[in-house]
Amino acid sequence: VESALKVSNRDRILERISASEDDLYIMGQAPDGPPDVEALAFAPNPLVVMAPRDHPLVGEKSIPLARIAAEPFILREPGSGIRDATLRLFEQHRIRPRVSMELGSNEAIKHAIVGDLGLSVLSLHTLTLEGPDGPVAILDVEGFPIMRQWHLVYPKGKELSPVAQAFLEFALKVSPGMYERMGRLWPDLAQHFAATYETAPAERRKKALPSSPGC
């Protein structure tokens, strides 16, 4: 096996970073407290409200958040960064979603949405394989997308293995193309991607990039 990828929620990943268990982490948002890490943004990670394709709100413009709170709502499990970001937005507006279910994976949530069990908030990336015309639709809701960025994360000062180093360099090289491609796939959201890209300028990212072993 040349490489292994574990998919976990945010809390679990923070535990693994603290225990220094892996070479490199991909996180949906940079950690904002300890453990002390280097975090390099490399792709947009917008969270959007999703509904079944035939839902009456599909196609409506600037839907108020309170309207979403009137629908049954599906949440990720405790420990999920998507769950935390979603609940934070509702709290800021002093609105409480009507949570009908907690599901432990994005895939299960998409199936529940299509099965008419409720709306949910997930990363736009979960729709990549179905594309913009699949069975799950995006709603235009006030306050959304919640703009986050995918980050490459590793413990501060850690010497990266050659494989991790190569992966990191590759990700940063293709990064501009990822912002561009996301913008082409979802033109309604492109303005948001461009804005976040500027907050992660090449200079800062270059500076944070560790030198290769032996240089």
Next chain:
Amino acid sequence: VESALKVSNRDRILERISASEDDLYIMGQAPDGPPDVEALAFAPNPLVVMAPRDHPLVGEKSIPLARIAAEPFILREPGSGIRDATLRLFEQHRIRPRVSMELGSNEAIKHAIVGDLGLSVLSLHTLTLEGPDGPVAILDVEGFPIMRQWHLVYPKGKELSPVAQAFLEFALKVSPGMYERMGRLWPDLAQHFAATYETAPAERRKKALPSSPGC
């Protein structure tokens, strides 16, 4: 919250059953050893070989397993029932897959397939949202599909909560329709679904169904 669903791999679920942590489990195949459980089949769960849509083997008939072993192959993590069933089939034919990657979720594996990182074996259900014409294609490989069935599982003798009881009765009621619908979606595989359905006859399933509390 009315209900919560946790998605875990087979080993983790067997641990949770032993610890009697939940009301009811949905498993991709019935446990074949301890812990002692009731297990009711309710839907077909075929494992199939997946490839990117533009792979040269797409459309070929009765591809030998040895041909698959020549391609880079992506496996689920240790503890996964899909991984175990896949490796068992290769072992039976004394063929070793060329494992290039281990990924901890079906969704990650589908993305890796589309990204041309290798072939893999997954449950046909992972293609439900994209349908038969999505970016992931099914290969016609000798020995496949590996026919398994989704089971509702609970510890033997356990008194089910009313919600779990209702869910179980509902699943068994819609079960015949699930075999039929899978057969319509994937006509090439329909014969396999019909065969397994007969191994789970209504009589046995009825007998195993616990009586409602108070009856």
